[in-house]
Amino acid sequence: LDEFGIPVNTLVVNRVMEGVGDVTGGNGAGIDPDWVVEPNPDTCEFCARRWEVQQSALRQATDLFRARDVKRVPLLANEVRGEAALRVVAACLD
Numbered sequence: 001l002d003e004f005g006i007p008v009n010t011l012v013v014n015r016v017m018e019g020v021g022d023v024t025g026g027n028g029a030g031i032d033p034d035w036v037v038e039p040n041p042d043t044c045e046f047c048a049r050r051w052e053v054q055q056s057a058l059r060q061a062t063d064l065f066r067a068r069d070v071k072r073v074p075l076l077a078n079e080v081r082g083e084a085a086l087r088v089v090a091a092c093l094d
Helices: 019-022 045-064 083-093
Strands: 010-016 071-075
Touching: 010 045, 010 083, 019 083, 045 071, 071 083
Parallel strands: 010 071
Antiparallel strands: none
16 A cells, blocks of 8 residues: 555454454453454364464564554454444454
8 A cells, every 4th residue: 555655553463363452452441351252272273274374474463564554453253233233343453
């Protein structure tokens, strides 16, 4: 986007398999835990492989775009529709 003169200061990575507390940098206060899916890489082989791929990609994105803020939105249990879902996303982007 920079090549086209469109400034980008923040990148958003969606569907990250991390807990809401990890994504928000806090304890996820005010976020209904039913909205977030936290796959367990210790008991799910698919989740473990996906976790490794995501963590590698997040490290690369953070390094590549180090001059920009990289925000993460966790894997949500439902489609983002309505005020409650938007509150979850907003908390992750705050």
